[in-house]
Amino acid sequence: MPLEVxxxxxxxxxxxxxxxxxLKAADGEFLALLGPSGSGKxxxxxxxxxxETPDAGSVRFDNEDFLKQTPRERRIGLVFQHYALxxxxxxxxxxxxxxxxxxxxxxxxxxxxxxxxxxLLALVQLKGLGGRYxxxxxxxxxxxxxxxxxxxxxxxxxxxxxxxxxxxxxxxxDLRRWLRHIHNETGIxxxxxxxxxxxxxxxxxxxxxxxxxxxxxxxxxxxLYERPANPFVHDFLGAALHRPGxxxxxxxxxxxxxxxxPPGAPEGxxxxxxxxxxxxxADQGLEARVLTVSPRGARVRIECRIGKQTVDTDRGLDDPLxxxxxxxTIRLAPQTFHLFPR
Amino acid sequence: MSRAARLSPGRGWAPLIxxxxxxxxxxxxxxxxxxxxxxxxxxxxxAFLEAFRQPDTWAAxxxxxxxxxxxxPLNTVFGVAAAWxxxxxxxxxxxxxxxxxxxxFSVSPVISGxxxxxxxxxxxxxxxxxxxxxxxxIFTTTGLVLATVLVTLPFVxxxxxxxxxxxxxxxxxxAITLGAGGWTTFFTVTLPNIRWALLYGVLLCNARAMGEFxxxxxxxxxxxxxxxxxxxxxxxxxxxxxFVGAFAVASGLAGLALFTLLIxxxxxxxxxxxxxxxxxx
Numbered sequence: 170m171p172l173e174v175x176x177x178x179x180x181x182x183x184x185x186x187x188x189x190x191x192l193k194a195a196d197g198e199f200l201a202l203l204g205p206s207g208s209g210k211x212x213x214x215x216x217x218x219x220x221e222t223p224d225a226g227s228v229r230f231d232n233e234d235f236l237k238q239t240p241r242e243r244r245i246g247l248v249f250q251h252y253a254l255x256x257x258x259x260x261x262x263x264x265x266x267x268x269x270x271x272x273x274x275x276x277x278x279x280x281x282x283x284x285x286x287x288x289l290l291a292l293v294q295l296k297g298l299g300g301r302y303x304x305x306x307x308x309x310x311x312x313x314x315x316x317x318x319x320x321x322x323x324x325x326x327x328x329x330x331x332x333x334x335x336x337x338x339x340x341x342x343d344l345r346r347w348l349r350h351i352h353n354e355t356g357i358x359x360x361x362x363x364x365x366x367x368x369x370x371x372x373x374x375x376x377x378x379x380x381x382x383x384x385x386x387x388x389x390x391x392x393l394y395e396r397p398a399n400p401f402v403h404d405f406l407g408a409a410l411h412r413p414g415x416x417x418x419x420x421x422x423x424x425x426x427x428x429x430x431p432p433g434a435p436e437g438x439x440x441x442x443x444x445x446x447x448x449x450x451a452d453q454g455l456e457a458r459v460l461t462v463s464p465r466g467a468r469v470r471i472e473c474r475i476g477k478q479t480v481d482t483d484r485g486l487d488d489p490l491x492x493x494x495x496x497x498t499i500r501l502a503p504q505t506f507h508l509f510p511r
Numbered sequence: 512m513s514r515a516a517r518l519s520p521g522r523g524w525a526p527l528i529x530x531x532x533x534x535x536x537x538x539x540x541x542x543x544x545x546x547x548x549x550x551x552x553x554x555x556x557x558a559f560l561e562a563f564r565q566p567d568t569w570a571a572x573x574x575x576x577x578x579x580x581x582x583x584p585l586n587t588v589f590g591v592a593a594a595w596x597x598x599x600x601x602x603x604x605x606x607x608x609x610x611x612x613x614x615x616f617s618v619s620p621v622i623s624g625x626x627x628x629x630x631x632x633x634x635x636x637x638x639x640x641x642x643x644x645x646x647x648x649i650f651t652t653t654g655l656v657l658a659t660v661l662v663t664l665p666f667v668x669x670x671x672x673x674x675x676x677x678x679x680x681x682x683x684x685x686a687i688t689l690g691a692g693g694w695t696t697f698f699t700v701t702l703p704n705i706r707w708a709l710l711y712g713v714l715l716c717n718a719r720a721m722g723e724f725x726x727x728x729x730x731x732x733x734x735x736x737x738x739x740x741x742x743x744x745x746x747x748x749x750x751x752x753x754f755v756g757a758f759a760v761a762s763g764l765a766g767l768a769l770f771t772l773l774i775x776x777x778x779x780x781x782x783x784x785x786x787x788x789x790x791x792x
Contacts, residue, residue: 218688241690253681257703267689270699315685322689 177226201373246319261299590667598675624729670712
């Protein structure tokens with residue numbers, strides 16, 4: 170494992186930003202750190218970059234003790250949410266910066282630097298814009314310059330801090346696809362911080378979900394979805410229906426609906442977790458009052474009240490649920506669900 | 512940063528208010544400043560030049576420039592360092608430091624001069640120590656520099672703090688992760704980002720350092736040819752009923768201030784394009 174983070178803790182005053190965090194990333198892996206704001210994900214990234222020092226724990230990369238190294242020795246590329254381009258330098262000088270500040274014996278010649286800048290401009294599809302200033306570029310272009318600048322030093326690891334957070338939805342989707350493409354081409358181990366679950370699941374090989382400075386679960390997107398470790402992970406990964414229930418003698422009871430409890434279900438009071446998109450009309454199931462049915466072109470959005478929770482789901486026109494009428498009470502059976510002890 | 516929307520001053524009260532503001536400016540700023548030059552030339556060019564033939568005047572010019580040349584760099588270094596600490600770090604006593612930086616603006620310059628007399632004067636706290644060392648502070652250039660440094664302390668820091676807080680530390684963090692050392696980061700990233708505000712702060716600081724009267728008046732002792740700065744020299748000439756001389760020297764002082772302003776405007780005009788490119792977001 171090139172990146173090994175072991176038992177990292179970091180507090181700011183009385184606020185514990187990270188509490189005993191451990192994780193590993195394989196060579197060339199694309200790892201996402203996903204969590205709400207204040208979960209400690211950015212702090213962890215800044216510790217990896219050498220901009221913060223942890224109170225306890227260790228960070229190793231390629232069997233080197235990262236915490237004993239300066240940011241320069243670590244040789245990592247960091248991309249910021251707000252680009253952090255040098256505003257008084259042209260795009261070309263921004264990209265060349267990491268090469269120009271090297272000690273004289275390691276510094277490439279000006280001709281080599283210029284050639285490298287051209288290659289990187291081509292890689293980030295900004296050929297011919299080397300003479301512009303950051304202020305003359307769009308947000309998406311600026312972030313691509315920032316990535317080129319980070320890649321210029323041939324980093325051993327790429328760290329991205331909410332890189333698309335300041336961009337609008339369409340640019341964000343384009344850049345996401347393009348970032349994955351760049352990762353495939355360069356094969357650099359990448360750690361990516363985001364609060365957008367869709368972005369994390371779409372991009373990353375594995376996702377670490379953080380809450381209150383603690384890693385809740387670290388797994389592939391598929392495994393997170395199929396086997397969430399706790400209700401928080403289930404809730405964070407998309408629209409969720411969480412209802413209190415009881416398991417006794419192999420039977421599950423939720424909001425007056427009774428069914429066979431799956432093998433290995435916890436006994437006693439449980440939290441029943443499913444997703445609105447996994448609900449289908451059935452003879453037996455959760456009682457649901459249909460609140461609104463709004464057609465949206467080829468899809469229909471149905472809003473229901475189940476127990477004390479209101480959920481909505483988008484369905485195709487031929488879906489059985491699409492024929493529901495507002496005000497009627499129907500029964501919905503979940504195709505899959507998870508039970509956690511309460 | 513987006514540009515604020517502007518209305519065209521076509522209708523209603525707007526022209527009246529603009530007119531009033533202009534008239535007020537003329538009355539309060541331009542008229543007195545103009546008087547200085549008119550009075551200086553009241554008896555013709557020869558009388559004007561007479562004031563500048565006096566060796567005492569040239570001694571005052573030299574002393575003023577020397578004091579500014581020491582005080583302004585000191586406050587520039589202090590201002591940049593203080594603004595950097597305040598904008599980049601959270602530490603205990605930060606609010607106190609910010610308040611202290613403002614203090615010289617809020618106390619009377621006379622007090623800023625008097626404190627040095629109380630510390631280093633003949634009956635001051637450090638008087639015995641100064642005597643042992645054989646150093647004199649009051650009634651010397653050293654005293655003038657100390658008083659001027661204290662009075663002009665806030666100018667550079669005050670210009671830089673809000674700007675550096677707004678710019679944030681991301682660019683510096685980026686430079687460091689790209690392998691730049693502390694000084695390289697300072698000279699290639701921090702300094703270029705603040706250079707206009709820094710220049711403005713330095714010019715203001717310089718204008719005040721050359722023009723300061725109250726504080727230096729207390730520590731100077733008014734020894735002609737030795738501890739007389741230009742503003743003090745103007746007062747002496749005036750008190751001796753040498754009005755043309757006083758106004759001539761005063762016009763020289765005003766000329767220095769206008770020259771400073773001219774440099775600033777010139778630089779702004781020269782680098783207008785770059786300013787626009789780096790300020791827009």
